Amino acid sequence: MNTFHDMLWLSLPIPAFLIDPGDVIAEVNPAAESFLNASVRSVRGAPLFDILAIDSPIDDAFRRVRQDQSSLFMNNVDVGTGNTRPVRSNVQIAPMTGMPGFVLVLMEPRGLADRLGRSFSVKSSANSAIGMAEMLAHEIKNPLAGITGAAQLLSMGLAGDDLELTDLIVSESRRIVKLLEQVEQFGNLRPPERRAVNVHDLLDRARKSAMIGFAAHMSIVEDYDPSLPSTHVDGDQMLQVFLNLLKNAAEAAGDTKGTIRIRTFYEMSLRLRRKDGTGSLPLQVEIIDDGPGLPPEIAQDVFDPFISSRENGTGLGLALVIKIISDHDGWISVDSVPGRTVFRISLPVAPKED
8 A cells, every 4th residue: 555546445435346448357445355255366357247247237337438438327236246146236337537448336235234244145045944954854843743643632532722722733833844844945956957948938827826826816917028038947946936926926915906017028237157157147037016015124135044024924935036046047136115026037048059
């Protein structure tokens, strides 16, 4: 730190990235290192889109900043590393004076320190649930079966309040068994068997199943882009994702008649870093409901196991959703305010057959 500018760069409390004319990272500050969980040496010289996943048309933003030589602000943009859930941020892009083609990217994550301190990675959350399933399945499910059977035998000679107590034992025991079975889904989930799939076919199947079941009281509106190409997913697993999200939207409405909107569209803004390089996720699916929205106290943890806003909710439906999406190298985010909650899934295009 030899100059005032060095000290200023090191002291910035928010992540900052200096990007060269080829969209390669020239420098990052310590706050950016913390956000990326990577050292400046490991990211310096790497293409920006190999390091960051930004849910916004960032290519066009860079072009405009370089061309107009003026700053550009983008509010409420999802930014992540490709290995963790997105962080909603405000992003500013500014041209560097005296350095043609270079731009400065400043991120202002909303509640960054709190999020980093409390959040799990997708895989660690799933592994926690798997480990719990292995530990609890045999140790608890077998004794519960005995307790349930004993309560049912006792109920044969009881009446009135005593019978209500044995019925309570049976119902609560069965609820615990159901919870354990849901946890075990993490361990039993096989690797995805991917093939080219029309995402609208999966959405139609999910919609029809929902309309004759848990969403019978809801109105489901389709807003499809008919030109979407096929995606590359495990059809059965992705169907489970759509069903879970539709069920979540229907349950959010309670007994009231609400509306669920299923929207699909094509957008090239999101790129994720993968083991085999950077991949784009242009196929977008949104499940939108007009319910009360997510409670603020759980909004940032909604994908973690056992986090639920509903009484007796297990909090495992969305945890399973994000595990499946992660296994497909996809992306999911949520934006929620009272009257409008949007779960957005970003998926890859199926590769062209040789």
